[in-house]
Amino acid sequence: MIIDCHGHYTTAPKELQDYRDAQIAALKDPSKPPYNGKIEISDDQIRESLEGAQLKLQRERGTDVTIFSPRASAMAHHIGNATTSADWSRQCNDLIHRVCSLYPKNFVGVCQLPQSPGVAPQNVIGELERCVNEFGFIGCNLNPDPSGGHWTAPALTEKYWYPVYEKMVELDVPAMVHVSSSCNPVFHATGAHYINADTTAFMQFIQGDLFKDFPTLRFIIPHGGGAVPFHWGRYRGLAQDMKRPTLEEHLLKNVFFDTCVYHLPGIELLLKVVPVDNILFGSEMVGAVRGIDPRTGQYYDDTKKYLDALPLSEGDRYKLFEGNARRVYPRIAKKLSK
Numbered sequence: 628m629i630i631d632c633h634g635h636y637t638t639a640p641k642e643l644q645d646y647r648d649a650q651i652a653a654l655k656d657p658s659k660p661p662y663n664g665k666i667e668i669s670d671d672q673i674r675e676s677l678e679g680a681q682l683k684l685q686r687e688r689g690t691d692v693t694i695f696s697p698r699a700s701a702m703a704h705h706i707g708n709a710t711t712s713a714d715w716s717r718q719c720n721d722l723i724h725r726v727c728s729l730y731p732k733n734f735v736g737v738c739q740l741p742q743s744p745g746v747a748p749q750n751v752i753g754e755l756e757r758c759v760n761e762f763g764f765i766g767c768n769l770n771p772d773p774s775g776g777h778w779t780a781p782a783l784t785e786k787y788w789y790p791v792y793e794k795m796v797e798l799d800v801p802a803m804v805h806v807s808s809s810c811n812p813v814f815h816a817t818g819a820h821y822i823n824a825d826t827t828a829f830m831q832f833i834q835g836d837l838f839k840d841f842p843t844l845r846f847i848i849p850h851g852g853g854a855v856p857f858h859w860g861r862y863r864g865l866a867q868d869m870k871r872p873t874l875e876e877h878l879l880k881n882v883f884f885d886t887c888v889y890h891l892p893g894i895e896l897l898l899k900v901v902p903v904d905n906i907l908f909g910s911e912m913v914g915a916v917r918g919i920d921p922r923t924g925q926y927y928d929d930t931k932k933y934l935d936a937l938p939l940s941e942g943d944r945y946k947l948f949e950g951n952a953r954r955v956y957p958r959i960a961k962k963l964s965k
């Protein structure tokens with residue numbers, strides 16, 4: 628079985644964006660109550676939105692199931708207030724639940740959290756519980772920077788975040804560290820902000836003692852861990868200078884990376900540097916980079932091809948494509964057996 632741990636509903640019917648546009652437009656007049664429209668999307672529209680995209684690519688690339696969440700760049704936690712974010716998250720998560728119900732063999736849900744800058748993270752717990760307990764979602768996307776590129780929130784290792792972590796541990800769900808769009812024009816969303824966030828989260832984990840307090844808490848740092856694998860020596864050295872434990876002792880029971888690195892040398896480096904037990908196959912399709920690499924004739928985001936090109940043992944292939952995902956997202960077992 629091949630589990631892709633990183634996919635977003637980037638092809639949702641346009642009614643979803645129409646809803647969001649109306650919601651944002653209503654914010655312009657704060658004297659009025661929040662937008663209270665309805666999203667009318669039929670099952671056929673959902674099927675159509677996936678058949679020519681994610682499902683087609685699953686079939687072509689030979690993957691089986693995608694751990695699927697709302698479009699990350701559209702979470703935009705910085706827009707409006709906590710009410711705006713709560714409503715938008717519910718709408719997006721409801722739609723993911725419909726996708727997973729229509730295609731239970733192809734998609735397993737992960738939720739967007741209703742974060743909002745300056746709002747205490749315990750505010751997201753209700754939605755996390757709803758998605759896990761009612762919908763059977765198996766994880767969440769946690770945004771370390773709900774301000775959208777201004778980094779106003781405390782580091783992920785601060786007690787500020789602990790109520791969310793307590794709930795994650797109780798529910799036994801991991802979080803993918805995932806920022807959203809950037810409202811700071813100096814940071815391109817997918818080219819800079821995403822990769823910055825991945826790198827930033829890892830450095831925060833080195834500096835903090837989070838996993839002493841939460842030994843079973845699990846994070847996936849996407850996009851191959853940002854700059855981390857390439858600079859592994861820097862992080863080892865910084866940890867040493869700061870009298871921190873080694874990265875292996877300190878972080879690698881709790882922190883995992885995906886394979887959303889869009890060229891073979893990047894994947895080779897990732898696998899050379901990070902233990903295979905800490906890498907989960909992911910492609911982020913249909914997502915950040917949608918084109919075909921003229922040098923290879925293959926989609927940049929067909930990350931399975933890069934892994935297939937490596938001389939991996941059967942055991943390592945199993946870990947990358949299935950075993951590690953089962954360990955990090957234990958709730959997937961129930962979903963896959965159905």
Ligand SMILES: [Zn+2]
Nearest residue numbers: 635699849911
């Ligand atoms: Zn993503």
